[in-house]
Amino acid sequence: LALLDSDCIPVSNGRDILGGDEADNQSDAFSAVLREHIDFKASLLPGDVEKNCFAQSCRAEVDAIYIFFPGALSEKVRICFAAWLAFACAMDDIVETLPSDLGQAAIRDCIEIVQGRPADVSNDTQGHVGDARTQHLTRTLHQHITRHLRQETCEVFFREVCGVMCAHIDEFLFLDGKIPQDLDTYMSIRSRTISLSPFFEVIKREYFPTSWRSTTTWDRLQEAVCSAAGLQNDLVGLERDIKNGEQMNAVIVLMRSQAETGSTDETRSLLARCVGTAVDEHNRMMETVFEQAARILEMDGRDQATSQVVQHIATMARSHLTWCASAKRYMVTLDHDE
Numbered sequence: 429l430a431l432l433d434s435d436c437i438p439v440s441n442g443r444d445i446l447g448g449d450e451a452d453n454q455s456d457a458f459s460a461v462l463r464e465h466i467d468f469k470a471s472l473l474p475g476d477v478e479k480n481c482f483a484q485s486c487r488a489e490v491d492a493i494y495i496f497f498p499g500a501l502s503e504k505v506r507i508c509f510a511a512w513l514a515f516a517c518a519m520d521d522i523v524e525t526l527p528s529d530l531g532q533a534a535i536r537d538c539i540e541i542v543q544g545r546p547a548d549v550s551n552d553t554q555g556h557v558g559d560a561r562t563q564h565l566t567r568t569l570h571q572h573i574t575r576h577l578r579q580e581t582c583e584v585f586f587r588e589v590c591g592v593m594c595a596h597i598d599e600f601l602f603l604d605g606k607i608p609q610d611l612d613t614y615m616s617i618r619s620r621t622i623s624l625s626p627f628f629e630v631i632k633r634e635y636f637p638t639s640w641r642s643t644t645t646w647d648r649l650q651e652a653v654c655s656a657a658g659l660q661n662d663l664v665g666l667e668r669d670i671k672n673g674e675q676m677n678a679v680i681v682l683m684r685s686q687a688e689t690g691s692t693d694e695t696r697s698l699l700a701r702c703v704g705t706a707v708d709e710h711n712r713m714m715e716t717v718f719e720q721a722a723r724i725l726e727m728d729g730r731d732q733a734t735s736q737v738v739q740h741i742a743t744m745a746r747s748h749l750t751w752c753a754s755a756k757r758y759m760v761t762l763d764h765d766e
Contacts, residue, residue: 457503462487465490466486492510493506497627497744515566523596538563538565541563541567542589543590585629611682611685618658624650631737635737645727646720653742656745660710663710682705
């Protein structure tokens, strides 16, 4: 996989515009973020608190945010980013077990909660058990984020959260065969379900001049990073997805579109070709990331803040690969008899 070299993106050697970078403060800041995250996750998933891996998983999520965004961000922003990561993973784990109709209903309920219109779903009906769980996750996230971010930042964050949730509805439609089954359609979904846009919009809102928050070039940069990250997940998690019969994977979508009844050798050859196609698409997206980042840095009016935001968004593609290559949720779990 081709990766963007962050050295190609010039950043001032002065004090980090996104916050203090003093080494003495980093350990204290990490501890503060971790404490908040443990409290949040205990509310988000109370049934997990007694598990031996609870504290370890909390730390891993905070570590991931420091991997994703190695530059300095405020504690409040990192607290919210860690919460979003934990929420997105927990939400996926529930929604992917639900049938299409219940899954779509659950997501719509969550969108209403995020938009400030609390859903009223009975917990007495067996069909709504999944809805009640996802509602709890969403309410917990909403309360946590609104406590730490200012109102206008909350508004853009939850707008992007709704976009991610709508993409999960589209995912059900894709699996149901109700929308085109080609790679372009799949990638339009995957680039949103990868759940990076809330990160980017918060960074832009918190640290970016108003006049620079919305341009076509920025949109293209973010879209390319999200697409590259989605393909990274699919490629790193391909073995696990094949083992589990998962259909939402770029390689599997490509194989299904080219499927022919043949021998095992022919199937392996098809798999290799489709992996190659996915890798090529990833590398094309990385080229776009570099091109759009360079274009932004050539635009009039660029300042230190602009360079910092370019670095955080563009290098996300590399840091995300580092994370998903080591994250347990993308690894194959072997049965005891294997």
